[in-house]
Amino acid sequence: MDMILDNFNHLYHGFGIASDPFNILLMAIGILLGVIIGVLPGLGGANGVAILLPLTFSMSPTSAIILLSCIYWGALFGGAITSVLFNIPGEPWSVATTFDGHPMARSGRAGEALTAAFTSSFVGAFFAIVMITLIAPLVAQFALQFGPAEKFAVYFLAFASFVGMSKEPPAKTIVSMMIGFALACVGLDMVTGQLRLTFGFTELLNGFDFLIAVIGLFGIGEILLTMEEGLEFRGKAAKIDPKVVWKTWKTLPKFWVTSLRSCVIGCWMGITPAGATPASFMSYGIAKRMSKNGKNFGNGEIEGVVAPETAAHAAGTAAMLPMLALGVPGSPTAAVLLGGLLIWGLQPGPMLFVEQAEFVWGLIASMYLGNIVGLILVLTTVPLFAAILRIPFSIIAPVILVICAIGAYTVNNNVFDVLMMMVFGVLGYLLKKTNYPLAPLVLAIVLGPSAEEAFRQALLYSGGAVSVFWSNGLVSSIMGLGVIAGIWPLIALLFAKLRGTSAQPA
Amino acid sequence: MEQAHHGAEAGPKQRAVEIGTALLTLGFGLIVLYGSVAVGAGWDGGPQAGFFPFYVALILCGCSLLNLVSGLREAREPVFAEYGQLRQVLKVLIPACIYVALVPSFGIYFPSVLLILVFMIWLGHYKWPLAIAVALGVPAFFYITLERWFLIPLPKGPIEAMLGL
Numbered sequence: 001m002d003m004i005l006d007n008f009n010h011l012y013h014g015f016g017i018a019s020d021p022f023n024i025l026l027m028a029i030g031i032l033l034g035v036i037i038g039v040l041p042g043l044g045g046a047n048g049v050a051i052l053l054p055l056t057f058s059m060s061p062t063s064a065i066i067l068l069s070c071i072y073w074g075a076l077f078g079g080a081i082t083s084v085l086f087n088i089p090g091e092p093w094s095v096a097t098t099f100d101g102h103p104m105a106r107s108g109r110a111g112e113a114l115t116a117a118f119t120s121s122f123v124g125a126f127f128a129i130v131m132i133t134l135i136a137p138l139v140a141q142f143a144l145q146f147g148p149a150e151k152f153a154v155y156f157l158a159f160a161s162f163v164g165m166s167k168e169p170p171a172k173t174i175v176s177m178m179i180g181f182a183l184a185c186v187g188l189d190m191v192t193g194q195l196r197l198t199f200g201f202t203e204l205l206n207g208f209d210f211l212i213a214v215i216g217l218f219g220i221g222e223i224l225l226t227m228e229e230g231l232e233f234r235g236k237a238a239k240i241d242p243k244v245v246w247k248t249w250k251t252l253p254k255f256w257v258t259s260l261r262s263c264v265i266g267c268w269m270g271i272t273p274a275g276a277t278p279a280s281f282m283s284y285g286i287a288k289r290m291s292k293n294g295k296n297f298g299n300g301e302i303e304g305v306v307a308p309e310t311a312a313h314a315a316g317t318a319a320m321l322p323m324l325a326l327g328v329p330g331s332p333t334a335a336v337l338l339g340g341l342l343i344w345g346l347q348p349g350p351m352l353f354v355e356q357a358e359f360v361w362g363l364i365a366s367m368y369l370g371n372i373v374g375l376i377l378v379l380t381t382v383p384l385f386a387a388i389l390r391i392p393f394s395i396i397a398p399v400i401l402v403i404c405a406i407g408a409y410t411v412n413n414n415v416f417d418v419l420m421m422m423v424f425g426v427l428g429y430l431l432k433k434t435n436y437p438l439a440p441l442v443l444a445i446v447l448g449p450s451a452e453e454a455f456r457q458a459l460l461y462s463g464g465a466v467s468v469f470w471s472n473g474l475v476s477s478i479m480g481l482g483v484i485a486g487i488w489p490l491i492a493l494l495f496a497k498l499r500g501t502s503a504q505p506a
Numbered sequence: 507m508e509q510a511h512h513g514a515e516a517g518p519k520q521r522a523v524e525i526g527t528a529l530l531t532l533g534f535g536l537i538v539l540y541g542s543v544a545v546g547a548g549w550d551g552g553p554q555a556g557f558f559p560f561y562v563a564l565i566l567c568g569c570s571l572l573n574l575v576s577g578l579r580e581a582r583e584p585v586f587a588e589y590g591q592l593r594q595v596l597k598v599l600i601p602a603c604i605y606v607a608l609v610p611s612f613g614i615y616f617p618s619v620l621l622i623l624v625f626m627i628w629l630g631h632y633k634w635p636l637a638i639a640v641a642l643g644v645p646a647f648f649y650i651t652l653e654r655w656f657l658i659p660l661p662k663g664p665i666e667a668m669l670g671l
Contacts, residue, residue, distance in 0.1 A: 055656055059567075127613040175531050179565035182538045182559055189545075189555040196555045197541040220602070228591040321559045352645045394630025398622040399644055401602055406648060406660060408615060415610040415661055422606045426599070433586065452558045458553045 007137050009046040014361030017062060018369050026067040027366065032381070034074015039082055039385050043400055045075035045333040046442065047218040047318075051407030052209045053340050061344040062359050068340060069320070072333050073125065073370050074314045076276075077378045078120035080117035080309060081385050085110060093312040096284040100297060100304030111244040112304055114382055120251060120259065120306045122375045124313035128262040128270065128366045132321045136353075136364075139325040143350040147488035148457035149468050153478035155451040156469075158328045161272045164438045169435070170489070176431065177440040183208040184448020191456060203416045210339055210445040213413045213424050214332065217438050219404040220425025223397055225432060245379060248302075255306050258287050265315025270330050271322055272485070276315035283311030303378045317367065322359060323348060327450065332382045332439045335446040517588040524577035528570050535566035597629060613663035615645045 017023065021112055037048035049068050056064035079094030084101035097117060104113035146154070166173045186197045187207030198204040252259075262283040269279035287307035288297045296303045319330030320337075327349035329335040341348045346356055353360055407423035428438060462468035470476045484491065542556030542563060549557070587595070601624050606619040619641045626637035652658045 053659065055652075058656075108597075169573070169576065171569040171576070174569045175566060175573060177568075178562050179531065179534065179568065181562045183561040183564060184536070185538075185562070191552075192555045194545055194555040197538060197559060199541060214515045224598060226597050228587060228595045267647070330663060392630060394625050394632070395622075395640060398601075398618075398625040399640075401605065401621060402614075402618045402644060405606065405609065405618075406652070409609075409614065409661060410652075410658055413659070418606050418609050422603060425602075429595070430523075430527060430530075434524050436527070455558060456553045464549055 004134075004489065007133070009307070010361040011133060011356055011365060013358070014363075014365030015369075016107045018066065018356065018365040023063055023362075023366065024065050024373070025370070026063055026143025027070045027370045027373050028165035028377065030067045030070025031074040031077070031370065031377050033480060034071035034076075035078035035381070035385055036074075036388060037071065038075035038078020039057040039389055039486060040396060040400065043403070044218055044222065045072050046331075046336050046406075047077060047215045047404070049333055049336045049340075049410075050220075053211060053336065053343070054407070054410040056340070057343070061341075061346055061356075062362040064340065064344060065337065065359070065363050068337055069363065069366065070370045070374070072316070072337070073367075073374050075123070075333070075376075076313050077118060077121055077374055078385065079312075080121065081114065081378075081382065082389060084113045084117060084305075085386055086389060092310075093280045093316070095277070095486060096280040096308035097305060097312075098303050099284065099308075100299070103298065103300035104302070104305070107236040107300055109300065111241070112248045112302065113300075114250065115245050115248040115379065116153055116302050116305045117309045118375055118378050120262075121313040122307040122371055123311035124263055124266050124315075125317045125367075125371045128267050128314045128317035128321075129364070129371070131267055131318065132324075132367070133364055136321050136325045139321070140350040140353040144354075145474075146350070148454045148461065149237045149471065149475045151474050152451060152458055153482065154326055154456040155447060155454065157478055157482035157485060158272075158322070158447075159440065159444070160482040161488075162443075164485045165269075165272065165278060166440075167278070167438050168437045170486075172434075172436045173440055175209075177444045180441040181448045181451070183213070184210075185452065185496065190453075192447070206412070208420070208445065209411055210442060211336070211415045211469055212408050212420050213445055214336055214442055215404050215408050216424025217287075217428035217431075217442065218332070219400065220230045220422060220450070221428025221432055221438075224425065224429040226393070227397070248473060251302065252306070255303050258291065258307050259302055259310050261286065261290075262310035263314045264311035266311035266316075267318040269311070270315035270318025270480060272330070276312040276319070276331060279315035280308035280312040284308040285470055320367070324352060324363070325350060328447065329443065335443050339446050471480065517585040517592065518580060520586045521577060521580045521582055521585040523586040524580055525574060528574035528577050532567055532570035532574065535563045535570055538563035539567065601625065609661060611663060613661045615649065615660070616663060616665045618645045618648075646670055 026375060034045070034048065034051070037043045038045065043051075049071055054066065056067060060065070076093075079102070080097055082088045083094040083097040084105050087102040089099050101113045101117060104110065143154075143250075162177065163170045163173050167216050182197070184207070186204055187195070187211070188205065189196050264281045265283045265286070268278070269282065270276065282308050284297075284304065287303060288294045291297070291301075291303050293301050293303060315329045316331060316333070319334040321330070323329040323338050327338065328348075329338045341352075346352060347360065404421060405418050408417045409415060411417060429442075431438060458468050459466070462471070468475075468477050511592035520671055542560035545556040546557035547560035548554055571587055578645060601621060605617050605621045608620075622641040622644060626632040626640060627634070630637075648660070
């Protein structure tokens with residue numbers, strides 16, 4: 001009880017930090033940049049934050065994280081605009097929003113669809129933030145007793161749930177993950193001081209920077225994919241006036257069941273690193289089965305916008321919980337933010353709540369304020385962003401390439417990184433086209449060093465016996481959960497067989 | 507995965523690309539395996555430098571083989587991408603590669619101007635005045651925001667030196 005009161009006290013102080021005029025300004029800038037990033041093809045939450053990360057090196061960590069996390073919220077909002085108006089999902093998690101959002105826009109209800117999307121996003125995010133406020137400190141406190149073996153077990157659980165939850169074949173998910181781990185190993189080994197996997201190339205001494213990988217894989221790779229489609233924007237114009245907003249808001253409360261269900265799905269999927277994309281699909285699928293108007297889904301049903309948007313935002317926000325409390329990011333963008341923490345000299349994980357209480361609670365408070373600022377901003381500025389989308393791709397594409405190159409260079413002030421970015425871009429295109437998921441690769445590059453350190457320390461402690469990962473109740477149960485998460489598809493298959501039905505997921 | 511619709515243009519087969527990718531990841535795994543063994547992947551009072559990457563590479567190779575087998579079993583018909591689509595991709599990829607190759611010696615500004623010009627004139631069929639305005643405007647914007655406001659230096663080449671920037 002004391003602790004909860006303590007947390008409210010912390011949160012109150014956090015609001016004091018977050019409502020500083022400079023920080024509010026950063027929020028507004030971050031949200032606007034984020035929406036632009038979310039709207040433009042080739043720029044997304046993860047690589048947008050990666051590109052802008054070097055600009056924050058001179059700021060205080062709290063201001064920096066407020067700016068960058070607001071870019072993330074903005075990108076989450078922005079994905080909905082392209083989905084509804086152009087039938088082009090700006091982000092993978094807004095694919096499910098196109099199913100009903102775009103039909104609504106085609107029948108002249110674009111304003112309604114966008115209002116519903118933004119409001120649901122806000123509700124989803126808000127639910128997730130309240131959850132973070134209440135649960136994150138408890139998780140962090142619990143995690144304080146983790147030793148190296150438990151830490152490794154948490155990483156194992158995170159990566160195993162990728163394998164189990166991903167809709168790509170498990171072998172491909174694992175390959176993608178292992179490429180990330182291998183890339184993270186390149187360079188100087190911090191424990192022995194030895195060089196490894198550099199094969200005599202001096203450029204590889206410092207290893208592969210995950211920021212370069214993110215900019216290449218997501219940025220350049222996405223542009224190449226977009227080019228294949230021979231992009232032609234044929235969008236619907238949108239104007240949101242207060243009357244439409246008010247009218248839509250009046251209809252929304254009757255979807256509270258769908259909304260609540262989507263919040264829970266989103267939070268669950270966001271904490272386990274399955275991420276926002278499967279959360280939005282799952283939420284849409286379940287809403288379709290449960291709703292009275294389920295048959296009309298796909299023809300412009302407002303509930304079909306509410307469900308995926310709420311879940312995507314809840315998941316995107318909930319992904320911050322494991323990042324802050326355990327140091328295990330729940331999404332690629334959260335992974336980039338985690339990388340940012342390391343660069344600013346902060347150690348993510350349970351100690352953060354103890355040592356950097358001001359930073360953590362400033363961030364959590366900024367999530368509340370940022371989402372309110374965000375909702376107001378996106379509702380008022382939609383026409384502007386719709387106009388950005390009408391700029392033809394032959395102008396947008398080279399500008400995005402230039403932005404990616406500048407972003408890659410500024411990470412370490414190294415021109416070699418710009419070349420590496422291109423290599424990652426081609427790799428990203430190839431992997432995406434052959435259904436290898438990219439998120440595990442990025443997470444593995446970010447977490448590789450910590451995972452390896454935990455692994456080696458645990459083994460050192462046990463004298464090399466692998467049984468250390470099953471040595472006590474705590475570590476065994478985390479590892480056990482990991483194994484279950486990893487082979488979940490097999491278990492689900494078994495259940496289906498036992499019931500004698502072939503249940504088809506929607 | 508993707509079914510080529512009827513009367514679609516020909517292109518490289520998805521199966522071939524899947525197999526190629528599996529071989530690529532297998533090759534990468536073998537390189538890592540070799541590199542790990544080279545620095546020592548055993549136990550020497552503690553895990554050696556190559557210990558962790560060694561097992562990572564083993565799993566990588568194993569799963570690549572699985573992907574190779576499933577690639578070999580895939581249907582022969584589906585197309586990876588039509589040649590027309592690949593041409594579109596190459597139209598971006600080749601200028602982008604040249605751009606990136608120019609950056610180390612010419613800095614970032616001059617190649618950026620060229621890149622935007624090439625895209626707008628060649629792919630977008632824009633008139634020269636607009637293309638030149640955008641091509642000069644965008645790098646100028648980044649010069650002012652990054653170098654002047656944020657004091658982040660970007661790479662420069664002989665042309666910037668000539669202009670005295």
